[in-house]
Amino acid sequence: MLARRIRFVADSTLVMTLVVILWGAFVRASGSGAGCGAHWPMCNGEVVPRAPSIQTLVELTHRLTSGLALVLVVVLLIATRLAFRAGHLARKAAGWSLFFMITEALIGAGLVLYEKVAHDQSIDRGAWMAAHLCNTLLLLGALGLTSWAVRRTDPPRIEVRGRAAILLLTALGSMMLVGVTGAIAALGDTLFPSATLAEGIRRDFEGSAHLWLQLRVLHPFVASAAALHLLIVAASFLRRPDESTRRLAAQVGFGAVTQVALGVVNLLLAAPIPMQIVHLLAADLLWLALVGLTASALSSGALSTGAEAAQPAISFQTSAMQATTSTTTTKT
Ligand code: HEM
Structure with a gap:
């Protein structure tokens, strides 16, 4: 029962993170990256923006869903710590997932605060995008490894x-x-x-x-x-x-x-x-x-x-x- 619950938490966190990543690509492709202005974590200087534009809603949805994904990773980390012995790969992979989720959020915040979004054509925006993509893959890899490891009863x-x-x-x-x-x-x-x-x-x-x-x-x-x-x-x-x-x-x-x-x-x-x-x-x-x-x-x-x-x-x-x-x- 406990094992099934942990598998569910691990798989849901992975799926939720995947949805956030795809929505992030939509934020970029629809030019909505500046939907909350150069503000983070506030949106246009407000907690809940009044009369938001479509771009603001697109960007805000990305922020809220990524916040939910962060909470899920924390739950996953706690669940693996409760269920598996010290040194089990599931615990380590869940720890890496949290680390890369935090760095993902920091890169996202950097993109907004340094205005590397929307129509910005600066050369260093490319470096930001590359770093974002690499971190995304590392985050997905850590979550995928957690999902794989929680299915193993022999400590892999x-x-x-x-x-x-x-x-x-x-x-x-x-x-x-x-x-x-x-x-x-x-x-x-x-x-x-x-x-x-x-x-x-x-x-x-x-x-x-x-x-x-x-x-x-x-x-x-x-x-x-x-x-x-x-x-x-x-x-x-x-x-x-x-x-x-x-x-x-x-x-x-x-x-x-x-x-x-x-x-x-x-x-x-x-x-x-x-x-x-x-x-x-x-x-x-x-x-x-x-x-x-x-x-x-x-x-x-x-x-x-x-x-x-x-x-x-x-x-x-x-x-x-x-x-x-x-x-x-x-x-x-
Ligand atoms: C192993 C094969 C491939 C992988 C893993 C791959 C991966 C990717 C990734 C990660 C992006 C960035 C998506 C984003 O940030 O939104 C991308 C973009 C792109 N890829 Fe590929 N790709 C592959 C093969 C190809 C091939 C063979 C072509 C063309 C013949 C192609 C055409 C494009 C184009 C036009 C884009 C830019 C538009 C977009 O974001 O989708 N890709 N690809």
């Missing part, structure tokens, strides 16, 4: 060693790089929207093109190379004895191909807002699958070979199993 230990670790860490790094180039492409699309692909390409190659327009050209190439890398990584884990590792490897392979297809559609349609949100959602899900694959493939059970490694992770399936396993791993 991740061992970063060997060829598997090199493959997976480079894949995580290349996804992060793709995310940064994507964030720059998204900034270019927001600041200099084009009605058609042809118009967009013409503007990108004009001599006087803004830096973001010149750089957005990189994203499809970097992303395609990274997708190939992900496919190779996924293929190398498809024959693992552990069923969960194989499933996650298949998800990474499928996700990489789907994401490239979505990217092409996004480009052909000149990145309309709904397509931007779908593309970001698919990127986040792909990242979560890759984090899951990394955890699963590098966890101590999966690293060992033979019959022992072929056993699926014990899960909180039945109350009988729960009773047997909880005495060994969770606090009583």
